[in-house]
Structures are given as structure tokens and as C-alpha cells.
Amino acid sequence: MADEEDHQETELSDNQKIxxxxxxxxxxxxxEIQYVAKDLRSVLRDDNAYQMAASEAFPFYNKTHIISLQFPDRSGDVLVSSFSEISEDEYLDPRTAQVGKIDHVKQICTDIRPAKDEELPTPYIEEYRCALDAEVCKYVAEAYPKGVCSVYCISGKDVEEPGSDFELVVLITATRLSPQNFCNGSWRSIWNIEFMDELQTVEVRGKMQVGAHYFEEGNVQLEAQHECKDSTMFQSPDDSSFSLANIIRHHxxxxxxxxxxxxxxLPDSTFKDLRRKLPVTRTLFPWHNTMQFSLTRDITKELGIEK
Amino acid sequence: MVFIISQVKNHNRTGGEAAMGLMRRMPPKHTETALTALLSLLPGHSSDLLSQVDQPLKVLRDGENEKEFILCEYNRDADSYRSPWSNKYHPSLEDGMLPSSELRKLEIEANDIFTIYRDQYYEGGISSVYLWEEDDKQGFVACFLIKKDGSKDAHGKRGYLNEGGWEAIHVIQVGPEQEGNANYCLTSTIMLSLTTNSDESGTFNLSGSIRRQMKADLPVEDGHLCNMGKMIEELEGKLRNQLDQVYFGKTKEMVCTLRPSPDLPSMALPENIKP
Structure with a gap:
């Protein structure tokens, strides 16, 4: 075993700690970031380094995990994502046309304000966005016991009338935290929807990510993701939304x-390539009679047919 | 004979506890990075951490007989590792620690038999067994290691896995003979990761590690190798089943809770299946 004194007690630099x-x-x-943060602080024993790290890591984590935070007045939820980001601590909820102010490290929404006109799309775009939001909400309510969704315009929000392209993004997230049962998980899907005016088509790109962690007397994690593509016709807001929600549901x-x-x-094919349940002989290993192997080996040696 | 499976206890120091708390949350595929980071933050806890967290196993080739062997703390002396095949250190080391000739005899036999055991259960992979005397010379310790790459490019016979690693570490303490029996205390760790990848279903990765203990008093006349082997086979089988049914099952249950399939109303596991 490695001796304690073997380890060089060189002090880590602040940057290395961060x-x-x-x-x-x-x-x-x-x-689980709050639990990790708590353990990390006792391991790090350097609050400055921790604060520096937290101020950079939390916003990134919150946005990639698309966390959902409730408005202080409980009038709705805001999804923290790069699509809803107005500034580092302000995120748009298009459904209520409100902007939530976020404390990234505490993971709470501390304040809301009405969205400014320039933060919202034109009425022409909003008609599409709003119709799609309604259809996706219906689907999410059916498919996810605890799902949250939102639809954003991420390009062309100032388009006033037919004749130009624009792009919407649908976010769907569902999180289940059950730390008392040592189990947490999350589903998130991102649907990029490009309305191509000239071709009169709508191009759909989806990315779905699922994670689950079970850690009672162990640590097992699932990480799965899948990307897909589809397309539909550019139609009226209601008709487009209906077929888009169907595409999302289908995929x-x-x-x-x-x-x-x-x-x-898993049990009979994938896991079997790591280790079988039973030996190839289909009976437990003959530990009490391993002489047979030595004999076989001696014979193969004697006959000179050793590999 | 009585087998007791128990959780391996964490020790009580705050820094060490927090470190273990982090280890059970970090993605198992990043164990090595996480451990290196913790060792640099908590140099005073290094031996505790190293004894409680198992690292991914590395492999060296024994030039003498072109056979691969597994590296671990138990066959290390300075920066060299002893091959169980030639009993020599790589890179070579003068005065490297060697087991007594009696123990070395058992070690040779254990390696031979364990190779067959490994082939029968794993259909490939590498195994190494190391034995050494306890400091008090009363008993001895044995370490049985298996490493398998089950990906389709390596030893994955059925070709399902794009990536698949399995590592088993069995450390067994054998006490002195008392009234015909010896006490065996086995600590087994399994670390695994498997990934499938296809256009239709994307990337699917499960990774994890679990560790359990088992103790037994067994008659020495049956032979140490037979006694140790039976315990390893039993615990290894149990760990495989737990990973498959309980641990993977729980993550599946979670996925189905997030988005239940319309035609499968309940995916809950029966209450009696618990780790």
C-alpha cells in the first residue's frame, strides 16, 4: 500500500482547486448538485475557491439540465436554458410573458417582471408559438406525470408576416427526485423546429436525453440519448402545431x-457479453474437483498439444 | 456454515465521509478522475480513500511468456508490479517482495484454476491472483482480479456492446486454522460499464460499481482454494444479479416513472427485491 509520506504534500493552487x-x-x-456542493465544501475547506467554482458551475449546470423553477407568486414556472436566457440571471417564460430573476446557486426564482416588448416575438410569430405551446402542453400533460414544457422563438422573432423563415424550440423536461429512496432521474428533450418559408416545409430536429441514478449501497447510473429528424408541411398555426405535436409524440x-x-x-444478451450468469458448462464451477483440470493440463503437456 | 453479507462501513471523519459521499454521486465512468481529484485535495486521507475506492484495473504484458497480468496495490513494490506468471517484477526490481515458497505454490495453482473459472464465466478477459502473508504471519490474504472488455471489438462474443468493461476485485483474508476451520473474509467489488449504440435507439449507457462483504468459517481440509473459490463464485454471482435486477431495474423504474408507457401502467419492482 502507498505510504502517507509518499504523497507529496504540495499545496494546490487556487486555480487548481477551483x-x-x-x-x-x-x-x-x-x-444532486446541492448534495455534491455540500460534500465538496467539506472536502475543499476553502470557501473562496468554492464560491468562485459555484458561480461558474451552477449557471452552466442549470442551463444544460434545463431546471424548472417556480415563480415566487406561483403563477407559473420558468425553464432555465440557453433558449430562454435573457441575461445570465434572467430567463423568459413566453407563456406568461414574464421574466424570472434566478439565483443560480440557490436554484430559486427570486423575482419576476413583465417581459419587455422587444423580448417577445411579433404577433405573427406569437400565433405559431402560442398554438404549438398549447398542443405540446396537451401532449406533455398526457405523457408525463410531472412534465414541464415551453416553446421559444430563437430566430426570426421580428418577422411580421409570411415571407421569411423562423425557428421555434420546444423544451420538455421531467425530473423525479427521490433521495430518500436513493434514486433520482431526469428526462429532457429539445425540439428545434425550423419554418422554411420558401420551401413551405417545417424541419424538425429532436434530441432526447435521459439520466437516472440509483445509489443505495452502490452507484449505478443510466445515461441515454437519441437524436432524430423529421419534417412536415408549413401550414396554418393550428394545423402546423397539431402535426408538430404528433411528430414529437411519435418520436x-x-x-x-x-x-x-x-x-x-440486458439479462440475456448485452450483460451476458460482460459475464454469464452460469459458466459455459451450465453448472457451478467444480471447485471441489479441480484436479481434473490439472490432469487435463498434464495430458495436453505430455502430448505436446499445449496452445 | 453461515454467510453474512454486509455493507462495507464508511469511517467517521468528516472529510473522508464527504469524499465518499462524492464518490457515490460521480458518474462511475469517471471514478479515476474523481479519486485523483480527492487525493490531491485530501492528501492526509490517501490510504483511507485508496482502501475504500477501487480504481479501474490496468494491465501489463509479462515479456517472459507473453501473458498479460493485472496491476493493483497488492502486486506493487515501488513502481514495479509482480507478474503472477513468472513471479518477476515489471519493470525489473531487485529485492522486490515475494510470497513465501509455500504461498507461491498456492498462488500458481490459484492462477491456473482461476483462469479456467474466468474462461467459463467470461468467455475471455484477463485474470490474476496474488497471495501474500499477513504481517503477523498468522494467515494470508489473496486477491483475485478479473478484467474483461466485452465490447464487440474485443471479447464480446455476441457483439452487442459498443463499449463494455467489467472489473471484479475480490480480496479475501484468510485467518489461521483453528479447530480445523479457518475464517474467510471476502470483500468483492464489481465495476462495470456497458454501452450500446444504434441509429434507431441512440446511445444507451449503464455504468456502476458495488461492493459487498461475505464472511465464513470453513473447514481447511477442503482446501483454501476450494473454499475461497466457492465464496468468490457465490458473491460474484450475487453481485451480478443485484446489478442486473436491482440496480439496473431501479434506473429502469425511474425512467418509466418519468414517462410511463401507455400500455404498461406499472413498472414497479416487487417490494421484496432489495439490495
């Missing part, structure tokens, strides 16, 4: 069943 702290924070499983349902297939393939 980098290490950021690494731990950013690798936190879904919903997410397909993906969900492929996840279940991956799980059901």
Missing part, C-alpha cells in the same frame, strides 16, 4: 419503447 470544484459540480447527476414514444427494449435485452 477547477477541481467545478469538475465535481458539473458532473453532478440530475437533481418520444418510439424512443421510450426502444429504451425498454435496451433494458429487456
Amino acid at each position: 477547477d477541481i470544484a467545478k469538475w465535481f459540480l458539473l458532473n453532478s447527476p440530475p437533481g 418520444e414514444t418510439e424512443y421510450m419503447s426502444s429504451l425498454e427494449t435496451s433494458y429487456s435485452n
Whole structure:
């Protein structure tokens, strides 16, 4: 074993400490960054380094995990993401046309204000956005017991009338935190929807990510993701939204069943390539009679047929 | 004979506890990075951390017989590692620690038999067994290691896995003979990661590690190798089943809770399946 004195007690630089702290924070499983932060502080024993790391890591983590935070007046939720970001601590909720002020490290929404006109799309775009939001909400309410969704315009929000392209993004997230059962998980999907005016088509790109962590007397994590593409016709706001929500439903349902297939393939195919349940002989290993192996080996040696 | 499976206890110091708390949250595939980071932050806890967190196993080739062997703390002396095949250190080391000739005899036999065991369960992979005397010379310690790359480019016979690693570390303390029996205390760790990848279903990765203990008093006349082997086979099988049914099952249950399939109303595991 390595002796304690073998380890060089060289002091880490502040920057090294901050980098290490950021690494731990950013690798936190879904919903666990606060627990990681707590343990990290006792390991780090350097509050300045921790604060520096937290101020950089939390905003990044919150946005990539697309965390959902409730408005202080409970009038709705705001999703923290790069699509809803107005400034580092301000995020738009297009449904209520409100902007939530976020405390990234505490992961709470501390204040709201009405969105300014220039932060919102034109009425022409808003009609599409709003119709899609309504359809996606319906679907999310059916498919996810605890789902949150939102639709943003990320390009062309100043388009006033037909004749130009624009792009909407649908975010769907669902998180389940059950730390008392040592289990947490999250689902998030991002749907980029490009309305191509000239071609009169709508191009759809989806990315779905699922993570789960079970850690009672162990540490097992699932990380799965899938990307897909589809397209539909550019129609009226209502008709487009209806077919877009169907496309999303179709791909997410397909993906969900492929996840279940991956799980059901584990015991007899995938996991078997790591280790079999039983030996190739289909009986437990003959520990009481290993002489047979020595004999076989001696014979092969004698006959000179050793590999 | 009575087998007790128990959780390996964490020790009580705050820094060490917090470090172990971090280790059970970090993605298992990043164990090595996480451990290196913790060792640099908590140099005073290094031996505690190293004894409680198992690192991914590395492999060297024994030039003498072109066979690979596994590296761990138990066959290390200075910066060299002893091959179980030639009993020589790589890179070579003068006065490197060697087991007594009696123990070395058992070590040779253990390596031979464990190779067959590994082939029968793993259909590939590498295994190494190391034995050494306890300081008080009363008993001895054995370490059985298995490393397998089950990906389709390596030893994954069925070709399902784009990436697949399995590492098993079994450390077993064998007490002195008392009234015909010896006490065996086995600590087993399994670390694994498997990834499938396809256009239809994307990337699917499960990774994890668990560690359990098992103790037994067994008659020495059955032979140390037979006794140790049976315990390892039993605990390794249990860990595999727990990973498959309980640990993977729990992550599946979680996914199905997030987005239940319309035709499968309940995916809950029966209450009696617990780790």
C-alpha cells in the first residue's frame, strides 16, 4: 500500500482547486448538485475557491439540465436554458410573458417582471408559438406525470408576416427526485423546429436525453440519448402545431419503447457479453474437483498439444 | 456454515465521509478522475480513500511468456508490479517482495484454476491472483482480479456492446486454522460499464460499481482454494444479479416513472427485491 509520506504534500493552487470544484459540480447527476456542493465544501475547506467554482458551475449546470423553477407568486414556472436566457440571471417564460430573476446557486426564482416588448416575438410569430405551446402542453400533460414544457422563438422573432423563415424550440423536461429512496432521474428533450418559408416545409430536429441514478449501497447510473429528424408541411398555426405535436409524440414514444427494449435485452444478451450468469458448462464451477483440470493440463503437456 | 453479507462501513471523519459521499454521486465512468481529484485535495486521507475506492484495473504484458497480468496495490513494490506468471517484477526490481515458497505454490495453482473459472464465466478477459502473508504471519490474504472488455471489438462474443468493461476485485483474508476451520473474509467489488449504440435507439449507457462483504468459517481440509473459490463464485454471482435486477431495474423504474408507457401502467419492482 502507498505510504502517507509518499504523497507529496504540495499545496494546490487556487486555480487548481477551483477547477477541481467545478469538475465535481458539473458532473453532478440530475437533481444532486446541492448534495455534491455540500460534500465538496467539506472536502475543499476553502470557501473562496468554492464560491468562485459555484458561480461558474451552477449557471452552466442549470442551463444544460434545463431546471424548472417556480415563480415566487406561483403563477407559473420558468425553464432555465440557453433558449430562454435573457441575461445570465434572467430567463423568459413566453407563456406568461414574464421574466424570472434566478439565483443560480440557490436554484430559486427570486423575482419576476413583465417581459419587455422587444423580448417577445411579433404577433405573427406569437400565433405559431402560442398554438404549438398549447398542443405540446396537451401532449406533455398526457405523457408525463410531472412534465414541464415551453416553446421559444430563437430566430426570426421580428418577422411580421409570411415571407421569411423562423425557428421555434420546444423544451420538455421531467425530473423525479427521490433521495430518500436513493434514486433520482431526469428526462429532457429539445425540439428545434425550423419554418422554411420558401420551401413551405417545417424541419424538425429532436434530441432526447435521459439520466437516472440509483445509489443505495452502490452507484449505478443510466445515461441515454437519441437524436432524430423529421419534417412536415408549413401550414396554418393550428394545423402546423397539431402535426408538430404528433411528430414529437411519435418520436418520444418510439424512443421510450426502444429504451425498454435496451433494458429487456440486458439479462440475456448485452450483460451476458460482460459475464454469464452460469459458466459455459451450465453448472457451478467444480471447485471441489479441480484436479481434473490439472490432469487435463498434464495430458495436453505430455502430448505436446499445449496452445 | 453461515454467510453474512454486509455493507462495507464508511469511517467517521468528516472529510473522508464527504469524499465518499462524492464518490457515490460521480458518474462511475469517471471514478479515476474523481479519486485523483480527492487525493490531491485530501492528501492526509490517501490510504483511507485508496482502501475504500477501487480504481479501474490496468494491465501489463509479462515479456517472459507473453501473458498479460493485472496491476493493483497488492502486486506493487515501488513502481514495479509482480507478474503472477513468472513471479518477476515489471519493470525489473531487485529485492522486490515475494510470497513465501509455500504461498507461491498456492498462488500458481490459484492462477491456473482461476483462469479456467474466468474462461467459463467470461468467455475471455484477463485474470490474476496474488497471495501474500499477513504481517503477523498468522494467515494470508489473496486477491483475485478479473478484467474483461466485452465490447464487440474485443471479447464480446455476441457483439452487442459498443463499449463494455467489467472489473471484479475480490480480496479475501484468510485467518489461521483453528479447530480445523479457518475464517474467510471476502470483500468483492464489481465495476462495470456497458454501452450500446444504434441509429434507431441512440446511445444507451449503464455504468456502476458495488461492493459487498461475505464472511465464513470453513473447514481447511477442503482446501483454501476450494473454499475461497466457492465464496468468490457465490458473491460474484450475487453481485451480478443485484446489478442486473436491482440496480439496473431501479434506473429502469425511474425512467418509466418519468414517462410511463401507455400500455404498461406499472413498472414497479416487487417490494421484496432489495439490495
